[in-house]
Amino acid sequence: MRKDIKTTEAIFPMPVLMIATYNEDGSVNVMNAAWGTMLERNQVILNLTESHKTVKNIKSRKAFTVKPHAPPCVAPT
Numbered sequence: 001m002r003k004d005i006k007t008t009e010a011i012f013p014m015p016v017l018m019i020a021t022y023n024e025d026g027s028v029n030v031m032n033a034a035w036g037t038m039l040e041r042n043q044v045i046l047n048l049t050e051s052h053k054t055v056k057n058i059k060s061r062k063a064f065t066v067k068p069h070a071p072p073c074v075a076p077t
Helices: 053-061
Strands: 016-022 028-033 036-040 043-046 065-069
Touching (some): 016 043, 016 053
Antiparallel strands (some): 016 028, 016 065, 036 043
16 A cells, blocks of 8 residues: 655654664663654654564564654753
8 A cells, every 4th residue: 555645744853763662571672763754743754674673573562662862952051
């Protein structure tokens, strides 16, 4: 099925996204993802390679957490 995904919003500056899942044994798995953006206010698009352990966890558990991670924009004075 083909779907037209028009990007209407984006996260700027482009941060690294932390993608967290759980492994089979219940331990936490976190990866950095540089290829992601917002589709709508409550949806993100991630471009992840199928061979990543995180992607396998997402497929098996049907759940994940996304956290934008960026350095502070203002230096303390």
